Amino acid sequence: MSKIVVVGSLNFDTSIHVPHLPAKGETIIASHLSLHHGGKGANQAVAIARLGGQVSFIGAVGNDENGHQLINGLKKAGVDTTGIAIKDNAHTGMAFVCVAHSGENNIIVYPGTNYRITKEDIDRNRPLITDADYCLLQLEIPFEIVRYVIGICHEAKVKVVLNPAPVSADFDDRILAHVDYILPNETELAMMVGESVTMENIGKLASSLLAKGCGHAIVTLGENGSFLVDPVRQEHFPAVKVKAVDTTAAGDSFIGAFTYRLASGDRIDEAIRFATKAAAITVTRHGAQDALPSLEEVKNWLV
Numbered sequence: 680m681s682k683i684v685v686v687g688s689l690n691f692d693t694s695i696h697v698p699h700l701p702a703k704g705e706t707i708i709a710s711h712l713s714l715h716h717g718g719k720g721a722n723q724a725v726a727i728a729r730l731g732g733q734v735s736f737i738g739a740v741g742n743d744e745n746g747h748q749l750i751n752g753l754k755k756a757g758v759d760t761t762g763i764a765i766k767d768n769a770h771t772g773m774a775f776v777c778v779a780h781s782g783e784n785n786i787i788v789y790p791g792t793n794y795r796i797t798k799e800d801i802d803r804n805r806p807l808i809t810d811a812d813y814c815l816l817q818l819e820i821p822f823e824i825v826r827y828v829i830g831i832c833h834e835a836k837v838k839v840v841l842n843p844a845p846v847s848a849d850f851d852d853r854i855l856a857h858v859d860y861i862l863p864n865e866t867e868l869a870m871m872v873g874e875s876v877t878m879e880n881i882g883k884l885a886s887s888l889l890a891k892g893c894g895h896a897i898v899t900l901g902e903n904g905s906f907l908v909d910p911v912r913q914e915h916f917p918a919v920k921v922k923a924v925d926t927t928a929a930g931d932s933f934i935g936a937f938t939y940r941l942a943s944g945d946r947i948d949e950a951i952r953f954a955t956k957a958a959a960i961t962v963t964r965h966g967a968q969d970a971l972p973s974l975e976e977v978k979n980w981l982v
């Protein structure tokens with residue numbers, strides 16, 4: 680079986696449910712609180728493991744209760760966690776999500792140890808990267824680390840899948856020369872190219888990523904599905920029509936499932952169709968990692 684390595688973030692998420700989002704200076708009482716394991720890197724690794732993929736993780740947590748819980752969660756899902764560094768004197772990454780009863784939310788992310796990953800941490804785990812067939816990255820860790828890992832992948836001929844989320848000011852599109860598959864959502868694509876995305880211009884905008892050296896671009900469009908641009912085609916893949924109850928981790932589910940299927944030998948269009956189905960199942964369930972489907976669930980799911 681092909682090996683996948685994810686180099687990315689782990690967060691301990693606290694969701695606070697409130698009648699309305701607090702105004703400046705206002706104190707309000709929450710109706711309930713829920714705790715979840717998150718971080719785009721960890722969610723995508725769990726998505727792959729739950730489908731049966733062979734996946735290892737490189738990242739960092741603090742030497743605290745949250746960090747140990749996150750590692751145990753990944754282990755339980757079947758992810759190889761030997762590449763996770765435990766840092767003293769720093770907190771594990773956290774996300775604080777405030778959800779109003781109307782569904783509106785605001786989110787504060789404290790990156791914590793996700794921003795403490797160093798090149799030495801990567802070097803210590805180099806074999807996990809060089810022995811892998813695919814390396815999956817997001818941008819919730821320092822950009823210089825993402826660039827460093829992509830360089831190692833290039834030398835070792837490991838295929839790179841990049842989810843450019845979130846796009847920040849230090850994003851340097853020269854890395855695209857060594858990215859095989861890039862999967863932004865439409866907001867991230869707009870930020871990368873400096874133009875808003877419509878169904879009319881999406882092909883042209885995604886092609887501009889290919890002009891910078893990236894092999895294939897797949898733009899995810901929420902309930903409108905996804906759009907593939909590669910050297911030989913431009914194709915829209917509609918989403919599966921479902922009653923969505925919670926779209927958290929839809930993107931992570933799609934990207935994990937896509938990478939898993941590519942690593943299993945699927946053609947790109949087959950991998951996108953499978954990922955579309957996996958993500959549709961995810962949005963019919965509450966939660967993030969809890970909502971990610973198993974291989975049997977995707978195979979047996981009748982739309």
Ligand code: ATP
Nearest residue numbers: 864899900901902904918923926928929930931958
């Ligand atoms: P998130 O940040 O919530 O993880 P994202 O913005 O990264 O999401 P989206 O583009 O919203 O990612 O969704 C990824 C994929 O999930 C879409 O390409 C689509 O296939 C599927 N999807 C998302 N929302 C829906 C929906 N309402 N119904 C069916 N499929 C959906």
